[in-house]
Each structure stands twice: as structure tokens, then as C-alpha cells.
Amino acid sequence: MSKTPVRVAVTGAAGQIGYSLLFRIASGEMLGKDQPVILQLLDLPQAQKACQGVIMELDDCAFPLLAGVFATDDPDTAFKDADICLLVGARPRGPGMERSELLNVNGAIFTVQGKSIAEHAKEGVKVLVVGNPANTNAYIARQAAIKVGRTNPANYHGMLRLDHNRALSMVAAKAGRPVDSLRKMAVWGNHSPTMYADYRFCTVDGQSVKSMINDEAWNNDVFQPAVAKRGAAIIEARGLSSAASAANAAVCHIRDWVLGTDDWVTMGVPSDGSYGIPEGIIFGFPCECKNGSYKIVQGLEIDAYSQEKLNKTLKELQDEAEAVKSLL
Numbered sequence: 199m200s201k202t203p204v205r206v207a208v209t210g211a212a213g214q215i216g217y218s219l220l221f222r223i224a225s226g227e228m229l230g231k232d233q234p235v236i237l238q239l240l241d242l243p244q245a246q247k248a249c250q251g252v253i254m255e256l257d258d259c260a261f262p263l264l265a266g267v268f269a270t271d272d273p274d275t276a277f278k279d280a281d282i283c284l285l286v287g288a289r290p291r292g293p294g295m296e297r298s299e300l301l302n303v304n305g306a307i308f309t310v311q312g313k314s315i316a317e318h319a320k321e322g323v324k325v326l327v328v329g330n331p332a333n334t335n336a337y338i339a340r341q342a343a344i345k346v347g348r349t350n351p352a353n354y355h356g357m358l359r360l361d362h363n364r365a366l367s368m369v370a371a372k373a374g375r376p377v378d379s380l381r382k383m384a385v386w387g388n389h390s391p392t393m394y395a396d397y398r399f400c401t402v403d404g405q406s407v408k409s410m411i412n413d414e415a416w417n418n419d420v421f422q423p424a425v426a427k428r429g430a431a432i433i434e435a436r437g438l439s440s441a442a443s444a445a446n447a448a449v450c451h452i453r454d455w456v457l458g459t460d461d462w463v464t465m466g467v468p469s470d471g472s473y474g475i476p477e478g479i480i481f482g483f484p485c486e487c488k489n490g491s492y493k494i495v496q497g498l499e500i501d502a503y504s505q506e507k508l509n510k511t512l513k514e515l516q517d518e519a520e521a522v523k524s525l526l
């Protein structure tokens with residue numbers, strides 16, 4: 199092992215997403231097949247025994263890249279010197295609930311963890327919030343971190359990659375093309391039913407996918423609701439919320455952020471004012487990643503239909519931000 203291990207803190211390590219995520223990180227799928235990792239697991243006191251079971255299984259995989267692993271119920275210990283923090287630990291929703299209804303139970307977790315990360319992680323730490331509602335939880339963590347200073351406020355993200363991957367898969371099926379031939383997908387806004395999955399810029403081999411599909415009714419009546427309500431459909435089918443696909447999305451988000459990619463990827467990032475989205479709101483934007491950093495794709499045309507969609511999802515995020523004011 200020649201490279202210095204990267205420290206990856208994962209919260210909610212004993213949960214269902216954790217159970218998919220940790221093994222993929224330890225196998226090198228997130229940071230590269232030559233990059234050793236140290237896993238720093240955080241979960242509640244009552245989940246420590248289960249964490250030890252997960253560690254036993256990680257040991258039993260004999261992953262060559264796993265340079266260390268420990269579990270704790272203390273955020274300051276879990277985030278100490280972390281290079282990457284995956285904030286998964288939060289309650290999932292059940293059937294018939296919206297993700298925003300989780301704010302009351304989950305919001306406070308992110309005040310504590312944002313502060314702890316800013317105090318104890320590496321200054322260049324990259325943070326991805328998976329726990330729902332992911333955008334607003336990331337907003338809470340970022341605001342708490344800004345109060346401390348030290349870390350980079352641009353590096354507090356919420357996860358929209360699952361929506362991006364869902365959109366890619368559905369558009370590829372509709373166009374009858376392999377999923378990896380599609381480029382330039384975008385999902386704007388909140389990880390909620392108001393998100394706007396936008397394939398207007400998608401290409402396959404340089405050809406416009408929108409012209410290939412040429413079906414506005416499919417876009418509005420089938421595709422938009424299918425992406426927006428996919429999480430609920432999975433809860434309905436499985437009795438539990440998506441886990442393996444959520445873990446996969448987290449792996450994709452961090453892999454592309456750290457290692458770069460030649461395609462657009464959707465990331466929930468703090469707005470810099472792009473496309474009229476107020477600064478600091480954690481909003482899904484198409485991004486390009488290179489050399490360990492990301493930038494929002496600029497200059498895309500926003501037509502009247504798209505503007506209406508953006509306004510709606512922004513309004514929801516602003517309402518959520520208002521609702522958590524007391525936590526900030």
C-alpha cells in the first residue's frame with residue numbers, strides 16, 4: 199500500500215444503506231482500486247453491537263484496501279481527521295409520508311454533526327448528506343459548520359445522485375439506448391417530488407435524446423412523476439426505503455467529485471446564485487467535476503416550463519429552510 203489511507207466517516211453505519219455502502223467503499227469502488235481507506239463508523243449507542251457485527255463482516259472480506267475500521271457513538275471521534283463524511287444516519291420515512299415530514303425528527307442531528315465536522319475533520323473535508331430530507335439537512339449541517347469556520351462551505355452537499363441515476367435509466371429505456379451512452383442529464387432542485395428531471399440537453403453519440411424521444415406528453419405525464427415518486431414506489435414494493443441504490447448513488451457522487459468525470463453529474467450543492475437560486479440553498483444542479491472540485495454547469499437555457507419547475511422546487515426548499523430556522 200503506497201498511498202496514504204483516506205479517512206471516510208460514515209454515519210448510520212448499522213442501517214440498511216450502511217450495510218451496502220461500507221463494503222463498496224472498502225472494496226475500492228468509491229475512491230479507486232489503489233486507494234487505501236480507514237472507515238470511521240458512527241451510530242447510536244443502541245446500534246454499537248450491530249456495528250461490531252458489520253466490522254466482523256468487513257474483516258471477513260479481507261479487503262486489501264481496508265487499512266482500518268472502528269465504530270463509535272461519539273461524533274467528534276467519528277469525524278476526527280476525516281477526509282470524507284457520508285451522513286446517512288437518520289430515520290427513513292414509511293409508507294404515505296413525505297421526506298419533509300422527517301425534518302422534525304432528523305433536523306437536529308445535522309446541527310450537532312455539522313459543528314462536529316467543522317471542529318474535527320480535515321479542513322478540506324467533503325461532506326455528503328444522504329439522510330432525508332437531504333437538501334435541508336445539508337443546509338443545516340453547512341450553517342452549523344459555517345459558524346465554526348475552518349472547513350470549506352462549498353463542500354457540504356445533499357444527495358440528488360439517486361434521482362439522476364433514476365432519470366438516466368428511464369430515459370435510456372425510453373430511447374432504446376444503453377444507459378452508459380447517455381450524456382448531460384440534469385436534475386434540478388430538491389430531493390423530493392418537486393424535483394425537475396431535465397433531459398433537454400441529453401445526447402447519445404452527439405444526437406439529441408429529446409428529438410429522438412419527441413414526446414412531450416411522456417415527459418410531463420409519465421417521466422416527471424415516475425422519477426419524482428420513485429422513492430415512494432420502492433417503499434410500497436419493499437416495505438422499506440431504497441438502500442442498495444442509495445448506497446450506489448453515494449458512491450457515484452463521491453467518486454465523481456474526487457476522481458472527476460467527463461459527463462455532467464447532478465449534485466445538491468450550495469447555490470452560488472446560479473440560475474437565480476439564492477446563495478446557500480442546497481439545490482440540485484448539473485455539475486462538472488475535475489481535480490477534486492466541482493463547478494455548476496453555466497449558461498443553460500431555462501425555458502418557461504423549466505422555470506416554472508425551478509420556481510416550485512425552490513419555493514419548497516425556502517419553506518423548509520424557514521421551518522428549521524430555530525435549529526440554525
Ligand SMILES: NC(=O)C1=CN([C@@H]2O[C@H](COP(=O)(O)OP(=O)(O)OC[C@H]3O[C@@H](n4cnc5c(N)ncnc54)[C@H](O)[C@@H]3O)[C@@H](O)[C@H]2O)C=CC1
Nearest residue numbers: 210212213214215241287288289290328329330332360444
Ligand atoms: N438522499 C437519498 O437519495 C436517500 C436518502 N435516504 C435516507 O437515508 C437515511 C437512512 O436510511 P436507511 O439506512 O434506510 O435507514 P435505517 O433506519 O436502516 O438506518 C439508519 C441508521 O442511522 C442510525 N442513526 C440514527 N440517528 C443517528 C445519529 N444521530 N447518528 C448516527 N447514526 C444515527 C440508526 O441507528 C440506524 O442504524 C434515511 O433518512 C432515508 O430516508 C434513503 C434513500 C435515498
Ligand SMILES: O=C([O-])CC(=O)C(=O)O
Nearest residue numbers: 291330428429430439440
Ligand atoms: O423515498 C425515500 O424515502 C428514500 C429516498 O429518498 C429515495 O428512495 O429516493
